[in-house]
Amino acid sequence: MSGIGMNANKNDTSRWAATRIAALLTAVLSLSMLSSCSPSHEDRIVVGSKNFTESFILGELIAQQIEARTQLKVERRFYLAGTYICQQAILAGRIDVYPEYTGTALTAVLKQSAASDKAEVYQRVKTEYERRFGLTLGPAFGFNDTFAMEIRGEDARRLNVKTLSQAAQFAPQWRAGFGYEFMERPDGYRGLVATYGLHFAGEPRIMDLGLLARALKDHQVDFAGGNATDGLIPALDLFVLQDDRHYFPPYEAVPIIRKQTVHEHPEVARALDALNGQISDAEMQQMNYAVDAQHRDTADVAREFLRAKKLIP
Amino acid sequence: MHAIDANPVIEFRDVSYRVQGTDVLRGLSLQVAKGETLVLLGRSGSGKTTTLKMVNGLVSPTSGAVLVNGATHTDVDVIRLRRGIGYVIQEVGLFPHFTVSRNIGVVPKIEGWNDARIQARVQELLQLVGLSPEIASRYPHQLSGGQRQRVGVARALAADPAILLMDEPFGALDPLTRDELQREFLSLQRRVNKTVVFVTHDLREALRLGSRIALMEAGKLVTVLSPHEFVKSDDPWASAYVRAFGDGLESAANRGTS
Amino acid sequence: MNVIRFLLQNHTQVLELTMEHLWLVGLSTAFAMLIGIPLGIIIAHRPSWNRPVLASANIIQTIPSLALFGFLLPVPWLGARSDRLAILALTLYALLPIIRNTYAGIRGVDAAVIEAGKGMGLTESQLLFQVELPLAVSVILSGVRIAVVISVGLATIAAAIGAGGLGEFIFRGLAMVDDRVILAGAIPAAILALLADFGVGWLERRLRPR
Numbered sequence: 001m002s003g004i005g006m007n008a009n010k011n012d013t014s015r016w017a018a019t020r021i022a023a024l025l026t027a028v029l030s031l032s033m034l035s036s037c038s039p040s041h042e043d044r045i046v047v048g049s050k051n052f053t054e055s056f057i058l059g060e061l062i063a064q065q066i067e068a069r070t071q072l073k074v075e076r077r078f079y080l081a082g083t084y085i086c087q088q089a090i091l092a093g094r095i096d097v098y099p100e101y102t103g104t105a106l107t108a109v110l111k112q113s114a115a116s117d118k119a120e121v122y123q124r125v126k127t128e129y130e131r132r133f134g135l136t137l138g139p140a141f142g143f144n145d146t147f148a149m150e151i152r153g154e155d156a157r158r159l160n161v162k163t164l165s166q167a168a169q170f171a172p173q174w175r176a177g178f179g180y181e182f183m184e185r186p187d188g189y190r191g192l193v194a195t196y197g198l199h200f201a202g203e204p205r206i207m208d209l210g211l212l213a214r215a216l217k218d219h220q221v222d223f224a225g226g227n228a229t230d231g232l233i234p235a236l237d238l239f240v241l242q243d244d245r246h247y248f249p250p251y252e253a254v255p256i257i258r259k260q261t262v263h264e265h266p267e268v269a270r271a272l273d274a275l276n277g278q279i280s281d282a283e284m285q286q287m288n289y290a291v292d293a294q295h296r297d298t299a300d301v302a303r304e305f306l307r308a309k310k311l312i313p
Numbered sequence: 314m315h316a317i318d319a320n321p322v323i324e325f326r327d328v329s330y331r332v333q334g335t336d337v338l339r340g341l342s343l344q345v346a347k348g349e350t351l352v353l354l355g356r357s358g359s360g361k362t363t364t365l366k367m368v369n370g371l372v373s374p375t376s377g378a379v380l381v382n383g384a385t386h387t388d389v390d391v392i393r394l395r396r397g398i399g400y401v402i403q404e405v406g407l408f409p410h411f412t413v414s415r416n417i418g419v420v421p422k423i424e425g426w427n428d429a430r431i432q433a434r435v436q437e438l439l440q441l442v443g444l445s446p447e448i449a450s451r452y453p454h455q456l457s458g459g460q461r462q463r464v465g466v467a468r469a470l471a472a473d474p475a476i477l478l479m480d481e482p483f484g485a486l487d488p489l490t491r492d493e494l495q496r497e498f499l500s501l502q503r504r505v506n507k508t509v510v511f512v513t514h515d516l517r518e519a520l521r522l523g524s525r526i527a528l529m530e531a532g533k534l535v536t537v538l539s540p541h542e543f544v545k546s547d548d549p550w551a552s553a554y555v556r557a558f559g560d561g562l563e564s565a566a567n568r569g570t571s
Numbered sequence: 572m573n574v575i576r577f578l579l580q581n582h583t584q585v586l587e588l589t590m591e592h593l594w595l596v597g598l599s600t601a602f603a604m605l606i607g608i609p610l611g612i613i614i615a616h617r618p619s620w621n622r623p624v625l626a627s628a629n630i631i632q633t634i635p636s637l638a639l640f641g642f643l644l645p646v647p648w649l650g651a652r653s654d655r656l657a658i659l660a661l662t663l664y665a666l667l668p669i670i671r672n673t674y675a676g677i678r679g680v681d682a683a684v685i686e687a688g689k690g691m692g693l694t695e696s697q698l699l700f701q702v703e704l705p706l707a708v709s710v711i712l713s714g715v716r717i718a719v720v721i722s723v724g725l726a727t728i729a730a731a732i733g734a735g736g737l738g739e740f741i742f743r744g745l746a747m748v749d750d751r752v753i754l755a756g757a758i759p760a761a762i763l764a765l766l767a768d769f770g771v772g773w774l775e776r777r778l779r780p781r
Contacts, residue, residue, distance in 0.1 A: 088733030395692030406687025
C-alpha cells in the first residue's frame, strides 16, 4: 500500500547503488579484458615496423609477401617509434612480425657486448631470442645496414681519408650530427668516440635520421652518423668511412616473428624464408632513395621490387 | 525524596571525566531508578550531555564506574548495550537515504526481525507518536521538524528498549511544537513506562517532564530534587535557576494540569 | 572528411587500439578504486593519517607522467613489459582524486547521522556500509570520474613507451607527419573521455542523496 510509484524503486538505495556500480565496473573490465586476453588474431597477421624509411620498406615487403603467398589478411602497424616499442609490441602480441637488425638485437635488447662475426651474431641472437622471449628469427634479408660514418665526398678526396682511424685527426674541426637512438645506444656514440679517439667540435647535433644526409650536404654538419643503406649516399656524393677497427657489429636485417604465429601459421615462415638473401646493400640503397629522395609511394616501391625478383605475381 | 534504590537501572559511582587537561565531570555519583524520568538540568558546559553519553558508552569515564543493569560497559558488549537503549538527539540524525519506515526499523532489522514483524511495529510506533501511517514511505527531507523528531522517538523505541536517553530532543523546535511534543511525551511515558534520562537547560521542561531533577554545574552534581522540592529549594544554584525562569513554574511542576 | 574515411577503412585497427586503451584505463581505475577507496575510508576515520596519505598521493600527481614512466622502466619485472608499467603508473595517478573524494565524501556525512547511528548500536562496518558509503557514493564517484578522464588522457602518453592504445596512432601520425593518423588516435580518445565523463556523471547524479 505504501511506497508505490517512484519511491518504490528507491527503497533499497544502498544495495541498488552498489549493484549498479558493480555492474558498471564488470562491464568495463570484461569489455576491455575480452580484447586483450592472449590476442589470437585469428586469420590476421599484424606486421610492425620502426619509424624510418628502410624499416617501413622492409615492413611493406614482409606484408606484401605474406599477402601474396598466404590466405591471411595482413594489418600494418608501422612507424612504431623505435626498438623498445617494437619489442614491447611483439612481446604483448600486438604485432606478430617486424624487421629488426641483428646488431641492434644483440646490444640494445639482449644487452650483450658487440661481436664482429656476422654468423656468430646471428646465431647468438637467434638462440637468445628463442630462449628469453619466445621469438623466432627468420632468415636474413641479405644486406648489412651497419652504421655508416659519412663525410662529404669532396672532403674525403681533398683530405685523402678513407678510414675512421685516419679521420680522427680532423675530427676537432668537424661538427658531428647523429640520430637520437645512436646517441643513446651502447653500441653507438660512446663506443665510437672511445674506439677511435674522436673529439668533435662542440656537442654533436641530434637530429632526425632522415635529415642527416642533407644536413651534411648543406654544411650544417661535417660528420654524420647515418646508415650504410642510405639512398642519399650515392645521390649526394657522400663518402662512408671504413670501420677499420671493426667497432660496429654487423646489422643484418632479419624478420622477428612470434613463436605462436609460426606454430599457428607455418605458411608465414615459409613466405619469409623466400626473402632470404634477396636484398643486397645496393638494392636497399636504391629502394631507400626511391622513397626518400624521389618521394615515391613505399607500397609501390616494395611491390616493384618483389615483382622484379619474381617473388610475387 | 532521595531514596537509595537497591537495584538502580543506571548508576554512576564517583565518575570523573577529563579530556585535554579539562575536568568535564568531577566525582559524579547518581542513581536512576526503574521507570523514572531523571532530568539532567544545567547550562552549557555543565557536563550534562557527557553524563548522558556515558550511559550508552559513547563516552568512557576517566575514573569511576558507570553501571547499567549492574554491569559496566567494559564487561558488557557495548554494541549490545546500545541496542537495548533508545537514543534521541536534538538534531534527530535520521538517515536521509532511508524512508521513515526504514529509519524506524534500523535496530529491529539488524537484530534479525522478519520484515512482517518490522512493518507491524513501524505502524504501531507511528500511531504511538501521533503520525499518520502514510508517513512511512516518505523521506526525512519531506518532513517538518516536529515530524522528524517524532520519527526519531519512534526509532528509539522500535526494539522496545528498557532505557531511553534524550539529549535536548525538543530544543530545535518552535515553542508550539515543543509544547505539543512535551505533552505527548508525558502521555507516552504513562503508557510505556521506560526509564528515561533527559537532558535539558530549560527549567520549565525539566519541571514538566522529570520525576526527579539532577542539577549540574561545572561538571559537578549540585543537587537532586523532585520538581516540587526544586521550586521551593534554598540551594543557591536551584534558586538562581528558579529566579531566572520567572513565574508560572508551579503550574509546570504540576505537569501543566493547573 | 579524410579522417572519417581513414577511420572507416582502418576500423579493425581503430577498434583494436581502442580496446587496448580501455584495458589500460579500466584495469588501472579498478586497481585505484580497490586501493584508494579503502584508504580514503581509513583516513576519514583516523584523521591523524590524513596528511601523510594525501600528501603522498599529491606528490605522485606532480611527477610528470612521461618522467614517471621513465623512472619505472629499469625496475625488474615491472619494466620488462611496458603495459604492466603503464598500468601501474596510471593506477598511481588515479589514486589522488579517488582517495581525496572518498575522504571528503565520508567526512561530509552529517555528524548527527553518525552519532545517532553509533548510539543505536550499529557496528563500525554496519555504519560504513549502510550509512556512510551510500551517502558518500556520489562524491566518491565524482572522484572516479575525474580519475577515468585523467587516465584516458595519460594512456595516450603510455604509447610512447610501447604500451599500445590510441596514443600509438598519435605517435605514429607524428612520425609519419600524417594528420589523419594523428586524429584517428586523438578523436576516439577524446570521445572515450567524454563518454566516461558523461556516463559516470549520470550515475553520480542518480545516486546523489536527497
